[in-house]
Amino acid sequence: MRHIISLLMENESGALSRVSGLFSARGYNIESLTVAPTEDSTLSRMTIVTSGSDEIIEQIIKQLNKLIDVVKVLDLNDGRFIERELMIVKVKANAQYRDEMKRICDIFRGRIIDVSDSSFTIEITGSSSKLDAYIESIDKAAILETVRTGASGIGRGDRILKV
Amino acid sequence: MSSNHISGAEIVIRCLHEEKVKFVFGYPGGAVLNIYDAVFQQNKFKHVLVRHEQAAVHAADAYSRSTGKVGVALVTSGPGATNAVTGIATAYMDSIPMVIISGQVPTYAIGQDAFQECDTVGITRPCVKHNFLVKDIKDIASTMKKAFYVASSGRPGPVLVDIPKDITAEKYEFSYPKSVHLRSYNPIVKGHSGQIKKALSLLLNAKRPMIYSGGGVVLGDAASQLTKFVRAIGSPITSTLMGLGGFPASDKQFLGMLGMHGTYEANMAMQECDVLLAVGARFDDRVIGNPEHFLSKPKTIIHIDIDPSSISKRVKIDIPIVGDVISVLTELNDLLSKEKTKQNPSLKRWFKDIGQWRSMNCLSFKNDKKLIKPQFVIQTLHKVTKGDAFITSDVGQHQMWAAQYYPFDKPRRWINSGGLGTMGVGLPYAMGTQLAHPEAKVACVTGEASIQMCIQELSTCKQFHLPIKIINLNNRYMGMVRQWQEFFYGNRYAESYMEALPDFVKLAESYGHIGMKIEKPSDVEPALKEAFSNKLKERLVFMDFITDQKENVFPMVPNGKGLSEMITAEDL
Numbered sequence: 001m002r003h004i005i006s007l008l009m010e011n012e013s014g015a016l017s018r019v020s021g022l023f024s025a026r027g028y029n030i031e032s033l034t035v036a037p038t039e040d041s042t043l044s045r046m047t048i049v050t051s052g053s054d055e056i057i058e059q060i061i062k063q064l065n066k067l068i069d070v071v072k073v074l075d076l077n078d079g080r081f082i083e084r085e086l087m088i089v090k091v092k093a094n095a096q097y098r099d100e101m102k103r104i105c106d107i108f109r110g111r112i113i114d115v116s117d118s119s120f121t122i123e124i125t126g127s128s129s130k131l132d133a134y135i136e137s138i139d140k141a142a143i144l145e146t147v148r149t150g151a152s153g154i155g156r157g158d159r160i161l162k163v
Numbered sequence: 164m165s166s167n168h169i170s171g172a173e174i175v176i177r178c179l180h181e182e183k184v185k186f187v188f189g190y191p192g193g194a195v196l197n198i199y200d201a202v203f204q205q206n207k208f209k210h211v212l213v214r215h216e217q218a219a220v221h222a223a224d225a226y227s228r229s230t231g232k233v234g235v236a237l238v239t240s241g242p243g244a245t246n247a248v249t250g251i252a253t254a255y256m257d258s259i260p261m262v263i264i265s266g267q268v269p270t271y272a273i274g275q276d277a278f279q280e281c282d283t284v285g286i287t288r289p290c291v292k293h294n295f296l297v298k299d300i301k302d303i304a305s306t307m308k309k310a311f312y313v314a315s316s317g318r319p320g321p322v323l324v325d326i327p328k329d330i331t332a333e334k335y336e337f338s339y340p341k342s343v344h345l346r347s348y349n350p351i352v353k354g355h356s357g358q359i360k361k362a363l364s365l366l367l368n369a370k371r372p373m374i375y376s377g378g379g380v381v382l383g384d385a386a387s388q389l390t391k392f393v394r395a396i397g398s399p400i401t402s403t404l405m406g407l408g409g410f411p412a413s414d415k416q417f418l419g420m421l422g423m424h425g426t427y428e429a430n431m432a433m434q435e436c437d438v439l440l441a442v443g444a445r446f447d448d449r450v451i452g453n454p455e456h457f458l459s460k461p462k463t464i465i466h467i468d469i470d471p472s473s474i475s476k477r478v479k480i481d482i483p484i485v486g487d488v489i490s491v492l493t494e495l496n497d498l499l500s501k502e503k504t505k506q507n508p509s510l511k512r513w514f515k516d517i518g519q520w521r522s523m524n525c526l527s528f529k530n531d532k533k534l535i536k537p538q539f540v541i542q543t544l545h546k547v548t549k550g551d552a553f554i555t556s557d558v559g560q561h562q563m564w565a566a567q568y569y570p571f572d573k574p575r576r577w578i579n580s581g582g583l584g585t586m587g588v589g590l591p592y593a594m595g596t597q598l599a600h601p602e603a604k605v606a607c608v609t610g611e612a613s614i615q616m617c618i619q620e621l622s623t624c625k626q627f628h629l630p631i632k633i634i635n636l637n638n639r640y641m642g643m644v645r646q647w648q649e650f651f652y653g654n655r656y657a658e659s660y661m662e663a664l665p666d667f668v669k670l671a672e673s674y675g676h677i678g679m680k681i682e683k684p685s686d687v688e689p690a691l692k693e694a695f696s697n698k699l700k701e702r703l704v705f706m707d708f709i710t711d712q713k714e715n716v717f718p719m720v721p722n723g724k725g726l727s728e729m730i731t732a733e734d735l
Contacts, residue, residue, distance in 0.1 A: 010347060014284060014296070025289050055475065062472035068293040068313060071347040163346065 002031070002051045004076040004083060004153040006161055007064060011037050011044045015069040019046065022067065028052065028060055032085075032128075032150030043071065043163065047152045049128070071163055080156040086123065087131045088113075090145040093120040097142050108134045119144060127151070171300045172197035172331040175264065176205055178307035181339045184208045184235050186226055186598055188219040192239025193279055194266025197331035202237075211598065211627060214619040216243050218591035220250020221617070224259050224321075225588075225595030228578045229553060231384060233315050234261040234595065240268055241279030244325075245286065249585060251321050252290035256582025257405060258382055260319035262310045263291075269329035270298060283325045292320030298327070300335045305343075312343045317350025318470040319382060350469065354486030359494050362465040362482050365438050367502070369463075370509040371516075372398040373436030375421065378405030378581065379443015379468060379488050386410065386574040388492035389442060395499050397510050399517055401429035403444050404566055405581040412570030413550075418517065419526075422450040423720045424563040427525035428517055430718070430726040434460055435516070441466045443488045445473045447582075448722075454478050456725025467491045525718050525731055526567055534711040535684050537561065537636045540691075541568035544606060544634060547691040552604040553578065553596045557589035557613030560642035561634075563716045565608040587616030593631040594623060604632070604695060611637040611707075612661055621674040624703050632694045633705045635667060638712045646715045650730075671705035682709045 009015050016035055023030050031049040038045045050060060057075065064073045076083075093101050093115070105112060105122050108130070114121035124134055128151050135146070155161065169177070175198055179187065188211045191199045202210050213219040216238045223234030234254075238247045244265045254261050268277040284296045293313050295306045306324055314322040366372050374396075380389050386409045393400045393416060400410050401421040410417055419426035421433055433439070433451070439462050444450070451457045454477050465482040466474050474483045484491055528538045541564050544552075554569055555578040556562040562579055571577050578596055580588045593607040607614075614635055624631060636642075644659040668678030677699065681690045687708070694704040718729040 014288075017285070018288060021288055055479075059472065059476060066470070066472050068345065068348050 001057075001077075002049065003057050004081065004151060005048045005050060005060065005064070005073065006076055006153055007046050007048070007073045008038070008043050008071045008161060008163060009046060009067075010069045010071065011042050012069060015044065016046075018067050018069055019048070019064065022063055023050075026059075026063065028056065032148075034150040034152055040163070047150070049151050072161060074155070074161045076153045076155060079159050081153050081159070082156060083127045083151050083153045084125050085128050085131055085151045086125050086149045087134070088147045089122045089124065089134075089143065091120055091122060091138065092118065092142040092144060094118045097139070101138070101142065104134070104138055110134070167336050168334040169337055170197065170201065170331065171303055171326070171333050171335065172201040174300070174303045174335065174337050175307065175326065175331065176201040177337050178304055178339060179235065180205070180207045182233070182307075182311050184233075186211055186223070187235045187237050188213055188223040188226070188595070189237030190216050190219055190239065190243060192243050192266065194240035194268060194328045195237060195243075197328065198237065198264070198266065198326075211594070211623070213591070213623050215617065216246035217249050217587065218594070218617050218620045218623065220247045220261070220263060221253065221588045221591035222595035222598070223261055224250060224254045225555060225578050225592035226599045227259050227261055228592075229575050229596040230599045231575065233311055234259065236261065236263045238263065239266045239279065240283065241281045243279075244281060244283040248287060248290065251287055251323065253580050253583045253585040253588060254321040255290045255292065257378060257580065258319050259321065260314040261321040262307075262314055263321060263323045265323060265325045267296065267325045267327040270327045271329065273327065283323070287323050290321075291323050294323040294325065296325045297330060300330045300333045303330065304337060304339050308340045308343050309345065313345070313348065317348070351471075351485050352487045352490055354467065354484040354491035354494065356494070358482055358484045359491060360498065362440065362484060363495055363498050365463055365465065365482065366396055366398065366440060367507060369436075369438035369507070371435060371437045371513045372396065372440070372507070373432050373438070374398055374400040374440045374442065375403070375433060375444055376400060376406045376409045376442045377403040377444025380406055380409035381574045383443060383469070383488040384574070385443070385489035385492050388489055388496060392492055392496050392499065395496070397506055399432055399514070401425065401433065403450050403581070404579070406444060407566060407577045408571035408574040411572040413572055418521075420566055421726070423452070424567065424716050424718065425720075427523045427718055427729060427731065428520035430720065430729060431520045432517055433457075434725070434727040437462055439464045441468075442492070443468060445476065446478045448477075451478065451726060452720045452728075453723055453725050456728070459725070523731070528732065531684065531711065533684070535681065535687060535708055537564050537638070537708070537710045537714055538568050539684065540634060540636060540687055540708050540710065541565055541608065543688050543691055544608070545569045547688065547695055548604050548606065552576070552606050553600060555579065555589050555592035555596055555605065555607045557609040557616075558584045558586045559610050559613060560646065560714075560716050561608050561610045561613070561636040564636070586613040589613055590617050590620045590624075590631070590633070593633075594620060594627070594629055597629045597631055598627065606632045606634055608634045608636070610642060611635060611639065611664055611667070612641045618670070621671065621676060621703070625675045628701065629703060630699070630701050631703050633703070635705065635707045636710050637664075637667070637707050638710045638714065639664065640712060643716070649715070650721070667705055667707040671703070676703040676705055678705045678707065680707045680709065
């Protein structure tokens with residue numbers, strides 16, 4: 001099953017490679033991994049999207065907790081949470097595609113952030129599956145380039161991951 | 164600059180003094196010259212110059228294994244650090260507390276492919292508990308404090324501190340932190356009381372209770388608490404390779420080692436028990452074989468371990484108890500002393516079953532008039548040393564024979580590489596052990612293949628007057644490889660024959676030691692007696708025992724099979 005794991009770790013050089021190294025050394029999947037500093041500059045927050053049986057996810061959480069630089073770990077799937085990912089897509093927008101691209105962009109509540117004679121650059125946010133759905137719904141031949149951030153997640157309501 | 168400023172190198176040394184380090188095992192080189200200059204100007208610890216960095220780490224590791232203290236190694240950048248990696252990985256797999264200090268090229272040269280540069284922190288990351296690259300002289304003292312704390316607390320392990328050369332030359336005031344706090348690292352010490360009560364009640368009411376202890380008991384200095392508990396409960400107990408000595412092997416409740424080369428009775432009892440208590444052990448592949456087969460006989464499993472990630476890793480645990488083994492065992496003993504203990508009536512029946520398995524006498528072997536049986540050498544070693552020696556071993560058949568035929572009654576007496584299985588550790592392990600225990604008898608049980616992997620250390624032994632007794636079980640084969648080739652590869656002995664062996668007697672003599680070659684069974688005991696005699700008390704003796712080439716280690720659980728699917732000597 002797909003799990004989103006959030007963690008807070010010391011904002012130190014090498015901390016990222018400890019986490020990514022753990023996943024490769026133990027053969028765990030990483031679907032995406034995203035990391036950036038938090039409002040507390042000594043801490044980074046990382047979101048890892050992974051998949052595995054319950055036993056494997058349990059081991060992943062334990063192994064992450066074991067890393068000295070990792071301060072807190074939370075499996076978002078243990079409760080209710082919100083997931084968002086940003087995707088920027090450059091699509092063909094010549095006469096053949098221009099109207100259709102605008103229309104599909106609106107349906108997915110995306111925004112056109114750059115325009116040229118022959119292309120649109122579109123920004124879309126949402127769950128990873130929504131972004132997948134967008135890609136599915138447009139003509140593959142029209143896609144010039146895509147870039148995705150990987151999912152970030154946060155617990156709903158009072159569920160807070162903080163030191 | 165105020166007058167109390169000292170160099171980064173001196174700060175490193177002062178930190179080691181603060182940690183009351185007695186021995187540093189190392190090898191100098193460009194990036195650590197400043198540190199070595201500071202080593203030269205102090206006499207609070209002894210520096211042990213090895214002949215290869217791998218041996219420095221192994222020796223520091225054995226110093227730790229045999230004393231419980233943190234072992235310290237010092238190596239230079241680049242090749243110094245990469246040579247140390249095997250030693251670090253060996254210590255990591257067996258959870259040995261160590262601090263390894265490595266020199267690094269100057270901070271301004273990092274990333275420039277400088278002479279003797281390598282990414283030491285990157286290379287060692289997967290095989291250390293933690294590592295640090297110190298980039299500022301202000302951080303040396305606090306980093307060293309953290310390193311010793313992390314290495315020795317929780318589940319212990321090696322910690323590496325990489326220090327660039329320019330930082331060791333700069334000057335700063337020295338102040339060693341009294342304590343250390345890491346918000347991200349708080350090892351759990353005390354076990355959950357409710358779980359501990361539940362565990363005790365399960366064990367007391369079990370029909371076929373079984374205890375399985377591991378290296379955690381030795382590392383956690385919990386042998387006496389374990390012994391007290393097991394005797395009070397009255398159940399049988401087995402031990403992993405790493406746990407030997409955690410419970411007296413001469414006690415009748417002890418069933419011998421379990422696992423791939425465990426005794427028939429220990430493996431059968433593991434398989435057939437209804438309640439199993441695992442203490443500081445991790446259910447690894449060499450211990451329980453195939454996990455599905457292991458669980459095919461239903462049993463309730465209680466697991467005490469300081470590392471939560473060891474619990475339910477290979478086998479689902481019913482009653483997990485995360486905590487320091489000594490703390491949990493003490494609590495169990497306290498609870499037990501309050502119970503109105505009457506002996507569990509089921510035990511009699513259980514020991515009757517066990518008695519039948521024991522009567523297989525699975526470790527029996529036939530002595531020969533002409534050929535020296537390796538098992539006989541170990542048995543005689545036990546007899547001659549009265550079971551009171553420190554035994555180090557390399558990796559292979561000789562290691563298993565030492566574990567099977569030298570019963571250990573005390574912890575920290577059996578020093579070997581269990582997890583990583585590193586050939587070559589035996590001699591450096593004996594060095595670290597002998598330095599820690601100068602008056603003790605230290606024997607290195609090895610084979611002609613393993614010993615050659617760190618043979619250069621005979622020179623270190625000469626320099627430091629280490630009277631180690633080397634028991635070389637020389638069968639002219641990489642014995643364990645040959646055994647697997649015989650059993651599973653149709654007798655095709657690919658590259659396992661040791662050709663062009665040196666004359667070990669002359670080799671030992673050339674290093675200034677005593678060499679003996681023993682070719683007849685009747686000479687085994689006299690040779691060992693002579694080697695351990697007062698006359699040779701100060702000397703290293705290399706005993707080259709020419710043993711039966713065809714001898715195999717039994718019983719054996721083939722790889723991937725279940726514990727009750729052992730091959731015994733009689734099966735073949």
